[in-house]
Amino acid sequence: MKRTRILVLAGLLALITLSHYLVGGAQAGILHGLLGHLYILPIMVAAYWYGIKGGISVSIASSVLFSPHLFLHWRDPFLDIYNYVELFLFLFIGGVTGVLSQMERNQRLRYEEAISRLDESHRKLKEQTDVLFQTEEQLRRADRLSALGELSAGMAHEIRNPLGSIKGAVEIIKDDYxxxxxxxxFIQILLKETDRLNHIVQEFLGFARPKNPEFQFVDLNDSIDSVLTLTAQEARKAGVTVEKKLDPAVGKRSLDAGLLKQAFLNLVLNAIQAMPRGGVLTVESGLRNGAVEVKIADTGVGISEEDRKKLFSPFFTTKKNGTGLGLAITYRIIQNHRGTIDVASKRGKGATFTVTIPVS
Incomplete structure (x- = not known):
């Protein structure tokens, strides 16, 4: 680009000089004078492109190319004065145009820097606003969890006792048939439904009275293996192929193996149930940026954007017989390990849950 501009300026100077000299001397009259004024064009172009340095440089070059007219052909004192004035104008126009161009360029740079600073400030403000919204949402979620936890504990306690009595009475009646x-x-159906209700109550209690983590040095990959063994039969029934990619570098870390098994069991079961017509379940573990990262991905029906926003909220479920507590409990378990859980999904393209737990 720079070389092209220099060639353009050199070409203009050469063309104007050649035209100027070919026309002749004083006898050429007005046309000769007009051709001399054309030197102003490359001077102004150079000043616009290169600022004051470019304007002065080309004005000096134009003066040098024009200067032979001071010694050739001129016999009229008026024309001598005119030529000296012409040289002065070249230098004056080159300097003034160069200064103005440089001032405009500096001002433009200041505007661009100001815009860049405004963009950076806007970006930081947006990030801080997002953090505030996330914090506010977490506080609201914590309030909801606290209120629902108290309610669930009371309900579970009131339901569990008569439920045990009902089951005991049904088992006694069962012996008579x-x-x-x-x-x-019908008695078998009653016992089955009683067990299902008892399981729901257990979930309520688990949600209402979460167990504090008991940290021990355990191999996280062993916990994941245990979960995959427990769910192997269900995966086979659903026609789901399990791909396991566990990194041995994860090693033993200070974690609560029991709670994490519960969390991963919820995620794996959800993934299998999201593939009613079969598919591929991929479970990966590894280390990333000082944290253990576990990914559980399926090729199932996927999760809509609207559902993703409510996915970890208590009692939200898309399943016909779901309680909506599994992922809420999972979220709390990961949170109690100072970790995070994220989900990426599109309708019809499966879902990927990523659990990240910082480790020392």
Whole structure:
């Protein structure tokens, strides 16, 4: 670019000089004078492109190319004065135009720097605003969890006692009927539903009274292996292929293996249930930036953006018979390990849950 501009300026000077000298001397009259004025064009262009240095340099070059007219052909004193004035104008125009161009360039740079600083300030303000919104949402979530926790604990306690009595009474009645009798089937259904209710109550209690982590040095990969063994049968029934990519470098870390098993079990079961027609479940572990990272990805139905916003809220579920507490409990377990859990998903393209837990 710079070389092209220099060639353009040199070409203009050469063309003007050649035209000026070919026209002749004083007898050429007005045309000769006008051609001399054309030197102003490359002077102004150079000043615009290169500032004061460019304007002065080209004005000096123009003066040198014009100066032979001081000694050739001129016999009229008026024309001698005119030529000296012309040289002065070249230098004057080159200097003034160069100064103005340099001032405009400096002002433009100041504007660009100011805009850049404003953009940076806007970006930082946006980041701080996002952090404030996230903090506010976390506080609201904590308030909801606290209120729901107290409510759940009271409800679970009130339900659990009569539920135990109901189950005990049904088991006693069960002994009065043979397996081939019609009422025996209804008793089995009653026991099954009682167990399901008891499981829901257990979830309520687990949510309402979360267990504090008991940190011990354990191998996280062993916990993940244990979860995959527990869910292997369900994965086979659903036609799900499990791909395991566990990094041995994770090693033993200070964690609560029992709670993390519960968290990963919830995530793996959700992933399997998201692939009713089969698919691939990928479980990865590794170290990244001083933290253990576990990814659980499926190729299932995916999660809509609207559902992702409420995914870890208590009692939110998209399952027909779900309680909406599994992911809320998982979120709390990871949070109690000073970690984070994120989800990336698109409808019809599966979902990836990423658990990050800082380790020393």
């Amino acid at each position: 043979a397996p081939d009798e019609a009422k025996y089937e």
